[in-house]
Amino acid sequence: MELLTATLKAITPLDESLLAEAQRHLDQLTKPQGSLGRLEELAAQAYAISGGRFRPLQRMAIAVFAADHGVVEEGVSLYPREVTAQMVLNFLAGGAGINVMARHLGAEVVVVDIGVDHDFAGVPGLVARKVLRGTRNMARQPAMTRQEAVAALEVGIAVVNELAARGVQALGTGDMGIGNTTASSAVLAALAGLSVEDATGRGTGISDAMLAHKVRVIERALACTQPDARDPLDVLAKVGGLEIAGIAGAMLAGAAARLPVVVDGFISTAAALLAVALAPACRAYLIAAHRSAERGHTVMLEKLGLQPLLDLDMRLGEGTGATLALGLLQVALRIACEMATFGEANVSTALDG
Amino acid sequence: MELLTATLKAITPLDESLLAEAQRHLDQLTKPQGSLGRLEELAAQAYAISGGRFRPLQRMAIAVFAADHGVVEEGVSLYPREVTAQMVLNFLAGGAGINVMARHLGAEVVVVDIGVDHDFAGVPGLVARKVLRGTRNMARQPAMTRQEAVAALEVGIAVVNELAARGVQALGTGDMGIGNTTASSAVLAALAGLSVEDATGRGTGISDAMLAHKVRVIERALACTQPDARDPLDVLAKVGGLEIAGIAGAMLAGAAARLPVVVDGFISTAAALLAVALAPACRAYLIAAHRSAERGHTVMLEKLGLQPLLDLDMRLGEGTGATLALGLLQVALRIACEMATFGEANVSTALDG
Numbered sequence: 001m002e003l004l005t006a007t008l009k010a011i012t013p014l015d016e017s018l019l020a021e022a023q024r025h026l027d028q029l030t031k032p033q034g035s036l037g038r039l040e041e042l043a044a045q046a047y048a049i050s051g052g053r054f055r056p057l058q059r060m061a062i063a064v065f066a067a068d069h070g071v072v073e074e075g076v077s078l079y080p081r082e083v084t085a086q087m088v089l090n091f092l093a094g095g096a097g098i099n100v101m102a103r104h105l106g107a108e109v110v111v112v113d114i115g116v117d118h119d120f121a122g123v124p125g126l127v128a129r130k131v132l133r134g135t136r137n138m139a140r141q142p143a144m145t146r147q148e149a150v151a152a153l154e155v156g157i158a159v160v161n162e163l164a165a166r167g168v169q170a171l172g173t174g175d176m177g178i179g180n181t182t183a184s185s186a187v188l189a190a191l192a193g194l195s196v197e198d199a200t201g202r203g204t205g206i207s208d209a210m211l212a213h214k215v216r217v218i219e220r221a222l223a224c225t226q227p228d229a230r231d232p233l234d235v236l237a238k239v240g241g242l243e244i245a246g247i248a249g250a251m252l253a254g255a256a257a258r259l260p261v262v263v264d265g266f267i268s269t270a271a272a273l274l275a276v277a278l279a280p281a282c283r284a285y286l287i288a289a290h291r292s293a294e295r296g297h298t299v300m301l302e303k304l305g306l307q308p309l310l311d312l313d314m315r316l317g318e319g320t321g322a323t324l325a326l327g328l329l330q331v332a333l334r335i336a337c338e339m340a341t342f343g344e345a346n347v348s349t350a351l352d353g
Numbered sequence: 354m355e356l357l358t359a360t361l362k363a364i365t366p367l368d369e370s371l372l373a374e375a376q377r378h379l380d381q382l383t384k385p386q387g388s389l390g391r392l393e394e395l396a397a398q399a400y401a402i403s404g405g406r407f408r409p410l411q412r413m414a415i416a417v418f419a420a421d422h423g424v425v426e427e428g429v430s431l432y433p434r435e436v437t438a439q440m441v442l443n444f445l446a447g448g449a450g451i452n453v454m455a456r457h458l459g460a461e462v463v464v465v466d467i468g469v470d471h472d473f474a475g476v477p478g479l480v481a482r483k484v485l486r487g488t489r490n491m492a493r494q495p496a497m498t499r500q501e502a503v504a505a506l507e508v509g510i511a512v513v514n515e516l517a518a519r520g521v522q523a524l525g526t527g528d529m530g531i532g533n534t535t536a537s538s539a540v541l542a543a544l545a546g547l548s549v550e551d552a553t554g555r556g557t558g559i560s561d562a563m564l565a566h567k568v569r570v571i572e573r574a575l576a577c578t579q580p581d582a583r584d585p586l587d588v589l590a591k592v593g594g595l596e597i598a599g600i601a602g603a604m605l606a607g608a609a610a611r612l613p614v615v616v617d618g619f620i621s622t623a624a625a626l627l628a629v630a631l632a633p634a635c636r637a638y639l640i641a642a643h644r645s646a647e648r649g650h651t652v653m654l655e656k657l658g659l660q661p662l663l664d665l666d667m668r669l670g671e672g673t674g675a676t677l678a679l680g681l682l683q684v685a686l687r688i689a690c691e692m693a694t695f696g697e698a699n700v701s702t703a704l705d706g
Contacts, residue, residue, distance in 0.1 A: 030443055031450050032431070032557035036673070037646060037666030078385070078703045086700040090383055095693025097384050103691075104684045204385040204703065293390060311664065312681075313390030320389070327680060328665075331457045338456075340448025347439040350431045350557065 003154045004249070010256035014048050014284035022047035022336070025054070029339040030347045038309060042287065042332040046170075046260050049285055054336040060107035060326050061163050062172040062319040064091060064098060065156065065246035067115030068134030069179030070143065071221065076182045076214045078204045081134075084178045085118035091176070091318075092125045098174055098318035105323045105330075107172070110163065114155050115242030116177075129155040131242055138186065138221040142238040149237035149245050156249020164257035171254045172289070172326050173247045174319020175267040181294060184270035186218045186239035188296050190227040191273050192303050201266070201295030232277035240274070247271035252278065255285035260329060264322040265292035265315065269300045276304060289325035290314060356507045357602070363609035367401050367637035375400035375689070378407070382692040383700045391662060395640065395685040399523075399613050402638055407689040413460035413679050414516050415525040415672040417444060417451060418509065418599035420468030421487030422532030423496065424574065429535045429567045431557045434487075437531045438471035444529070444671075445478045451527055451671035458676045458683075460525070463516065467508050468530075468595030482508040484595055491539065491574040495591040502590035502598050509602025517610035524607045525642070525679050526600045527672020528620040534647060537623035539571045539592035541649050543580040544626050545656050554619070554648030585630035593627070600624035605631065608638035613682060617675040618645035618668065622653045629657060642678035643667060 022044035027033050034040060047054055066088050072081045090096045091111045094103075102109045112127040113120055117134040120126050131152045135143035144152070160171060177183075181203035189199040196218045202211055218239075225238035236245055248271040254261035255275075263272045263286050276283045288301055290310035301308055309325045342349050375397035380386050387393060400407055419441050425434045443449045444464045447456075455462045465480040466473055470487040473479050484505045488496035497505070513524060530536075534556035542552040549571045555564055571592075578591035589598055601624040607614035608628075616625045616639050629636045641654055643663035654661055662678045695702050 029450075030440065030448060031669050034558070035667065035669040036450065037668070039665060039667070080701050083701050086698070087383065090693060090698040090700055093693070093698065095383060095691075095698050097382075097389065097688060097692055100688050100691045101684055104687050205387070309665065312392060312662065314388065314392065315390070316384050316388040324681070324684070328677070331454055331677070334457050335450060335453050338448075338453045339450055340443060340446070345439070345443040345446065345448050347443055348433050348436050 001150055003157055004150055007157050007252050007256045008279045011252065011279045011281045013281045018048035018052050019044045021052065026336060028341040030342055030345050036335060039328065039332040039335060042329050043336040046329060046333055049258055049260050051258065054333060055169065056337050057169050057330040057333050059168045060105065060170045061110055061168045062098060062102050062107055062174050062322060063110045063112065063159055063250050064174035064176060064319050065112045065114045065243035066176040067242035068117040069177055069183055069241055070135045070137035071139055071182050071217065072179040073137055074139050074217045076217055077178050078206050079178050081117065081178050084176060085116050087176050088113065088116055092123060096318060097316055097320045101320050101323040105327050107323060107326060110159065112159055112246060114152055114246040127159060131155060135241055138225060138239050139217050140224065142225050143240060144237045146233055146237045149233055149240065152242045152245030153249035156246035157253040160250045160253035164259060170260045170326060170329060172262040172319050172322030173250055173264050173268040174322060175243045175247060175317050177241060177243045180241050180243060180267050182214060182218060183239060183241040183244060184267045185296055186221055187235055187244065187270045187273065188300055189218065190222060190235045190239055191229055191277065193229060194299060199296040232274045236274050244271045248275040251275040251286065252282055255282040260287055261285050262287045262289050262322040262325045264289055264319050265317055266294040266297045267317055269297060272304055273300060287325060287329065289321040354503050356510055357503055360510050360605050360609045361632045364605065364632045364634045366634045371401035371405050372397045374405065379689060381694040383695055383698050389688060392681065392685040392688060395682050396689040399682060399686055402611055402613050404611065407686060409690055410522050410683040410686050412521045413458065413523045414463055414521045415451060415455050415460055415527050415675060416463045416465065416512055416603050417527035417529060417672050418465045418467045418596035419529040420595035421470040422530055422536055422594055423488045423490035424492055424535050424570065425532040426490055427492050427570045429570055430531050431559050432531050434470065434531050437529055438469050440529050441466065441469060445476060449671060450669055450673045454673050454676040458680050460676060460679060463512065465512055465599060467505055467599040480512060484508060488594055491578060491592050492570050493577065495578050496593060497590045499586055499590045502586055502593065505595045505598030506602035509599035510606040513603045513606035517612060523613045523679060523682060524603065525615040525672050525675030526603055526617050526621040527675060528596045528600060528670050530594055530596045533594050533596060533620050535567060535571060536592060536594040536597060537620050538649055539574055540588055540597065540623045540626065541653055542571065543575060543588045543592055544582055544630065546582060547652060552649040585627045589627050597624045601628040604628040604639065605635055608635040613640055614638050615640045615642050615675040615678045617642055617672050618670055619647040619650045620670055622650060625657055626653060640678060640682065643674040
C-alpha cells in the first residue's frame, strides 16, 4: 500500500500555461496556424508533461500485462484459457501483432506475468511478477481481495518506475488475458453506472447467443459481489483483473514520473477509469490511442473526457493501438523540434484579413 | 496526349479474388479474425494491387506538385502569392512539415515545379517541369487551355513513371499552391454538381467575410467558364490548377504501374475526382489518407467511395496526411509478412461457439 500511496501523492496537476507556451512555438512554424490539428495538440501536451521542453522521442516502451480470469469457466470467450500463456510465449518469441508493431515503431515490449495460470519458470525475457494464478470467478465470489488488487497495482507501478529510471520517455499500455473484456465491461458498468448490456461487446468475436450469456454472467457477478462505485479499489478487486490493475498502476506511475502514457483500447481504458478515479490529476498525462471496435469503449472515453486519435476498427489489444498512437506522438515532437519557422525560412506570414 | 492515352489504357481493374486470398492469410495469424480492422484491409488492398504478394514497403515517395493560381488576384487567400515559391525553397531546404514527416517515415520527397510564378533556375533538387507561370484568373477566363491541362497531367505521369522505374513501391501525393483550395472547390462544385457554398471552406484560415467573397469568386468563375461536368478535362482546364493536374496524372500513372497511391487531403482528393472520372478503374489503387478539416472534403470522399484512414483535424496539404497513411500501410504489410500463424506459434484457435 505504501508504494501506491506514495505514487498517488507524486502525481501533480499539469501546468496549463505550458500548453499555450507550446502553441506559441508551433504557431511560428511554416504552416497555417493550427493546420496540423491533433498533432499540434499532442506536441503541446508532451511539452507540458515534460515541464516545458520539446524533446524528440527516442526511447519508448509498451508494457504488456498478462493474466488469467476465473470467470472464463462460465464460457464467456471464444478462446480457451490456455491461450493467455500461449500468447505470452508468442510475445517472448516476437511473433505477435504487438511485436511486429513495436519493432516497426522502434519501441521495447515489456511482457509482465502478473497473474497467468501457467508456470513460466526459466522462460527468458519475461518480467515474472505473478500475484495470483488468475483471478477467482467473479460470478461466484470477488475476483481478488483488496490486498491482492493493491499488490497488482504496485506491480504496475514498480515496472514503470524501472522503465522511467532506465530513461524511457513515453509509455504505451497493453494487455493479454482471455476473459478480460468481461472484466473490463464489469468495471465500466460498476464504476460508471452503465447497464451491463451497454457496457458489453463481442470481445474476440463471440456470437449473439454467447454475448447474451456474457451479459448475464456480468450481471450475476455484479449482483453477487456488490462493488461500491465510490471506491475504485473495491470495484477493481471484486470485478476487475490482475492485468487491469497492473495497467492502472502503470498509468499512475507514468503520470508520477511525468511521462506521456498512451492508453491502448478497451481493457486499457477500463484501467484508465480506475487510475483516474484513484488520482484525477493522472488524466492529463493520458493519450487515448484509438476508438476500439469493442462496444462500450466510446462511453468509457467520454467518461474520461479523452478523444481517441485513431479509429481503425481495431480490437486486438496487446498495446497494438498504443504503438500507432506513440508513432503519432513521435512525429508530432519531431515537427515541433525540426520544422523551420517563418523567419528562418524567409516565408511571408499571413496577410491581415 | 499520347502519354495520357497510353496511361489510361494501361490501368486494369483490380483482381478482387486476390482480396479474399489475402484475407485467408491474415486469418491464420495469431489474433482474433479481423481484429486489426483497417490495417488488414490495407494489407489486402496492397496484396491485390501487387498481383498477389505481401512485400515489405521499403521505398516510398511523396510527389509534391507546386503551382500558382491566377485567381489569387481576387483576394481569396490569407497568404500572398509569393509564398508558393518561398515554400518550394523551404521544401528543398528540408524545413517544411512534409520534409519532417517524410524523413520520419523514411520516404523521399520529390518537389515538382509544374507552374510556379518564379524563376528557380539553378536551384538544386527541384524537378523543373513548369508548364506555365501559374494559371490564368478563372474568375475572368479559363484557367488553362485543354492542351495545357493535358501537358500538366503528362508531367505528373512522367514524374511517377520515373519513380516507378527507380523501384518506388508506394506513392503519396502532395500539393503546394496559394489559392489551390479555391480551384479544388471549383472542381468539386463543377464535377459533382454541389453548391459552391457546400464545396468551399476556409483554406489557410480565412474569416467569414473572406469566405463569403471566395464563394462569390468561385460562382463567378463557374458562370464565366461554363465547365462541362461530363468532360473531366474541360473541368480541369477551366477551373482546376496545374498542380491538381499533376497530382491527377501521378495517380493515373501510379495505378498503371500497379502501385498503391495514397491520396493526401482536399487538393489531392479533387485531383482524385478527376483521375477517377478519366479512368474509373484507378479508384481501386487509391487509399484516402485522412479526412481534412477543409469543408467539402467529406463529400469528395463519399463521391469517390473512399473511407479515410485518419481524422486528425489536419489541413496543411503538402502530402503531410499521406505520409501518416503510408506509415499505416507500411506497418500493415509488416504485420502480414512478419506475424506468426497459429500453427507456427502453437496457439490454440477459436473454439466453436
